[in-house]
Amino acid sequence: MRSDRRQRGRVWPGIAVAMLTCAGTLSGALGGHDFGWTVLKVTPEIAKRYVDEGIKPIFIDLRPAGEFARGRIQGARSVPLPEVARRAADVPKAGFVILYCACPFDEASAAYQILRDLGYRNISVMEEGFAGWTKRGYQIER
DSSP, rough: HHHHHHHHHHHHHHHHHHTTOEEEEEEEEETTTEEEEEEEOOHHHHHHHHHHOOOOEEEESSOHHHHHHHHHHTOOOOOGGGTTTTTTTGHHHHHHHHOOOSOOHHHHHHHHHHHHHHOOOOOEETTTTHHHHHHTTTEEEE
């Protein structure tokens, strides 16, 4: 039994990475334009699974500071969307980073692209954002 748990622990990160690399192209979401962006997406369920499995993703909350103060994913760091380019140094280049907000997916994807242009390769965007997390009853902190 114990070896089964260890084996599952080794397999799960590989499966999750494979799921994340099944990324969608952000095509037409920005007013019918196709900028050719490929955005790595993660569902709230996968993000929660990372937390539960001890993988410890680094959540970056793109919402305004006031919304962040009212509630956020546990351990999240606040980097409001309009400040992403200026505060990119607040986003770690190591570890697994998940961006989320309460905005349309294309706005979070714009933050993703800014960070990619600055050399970040460890980021993804959580589909459904903060609303998707809370809708599932996942823990938040205030």
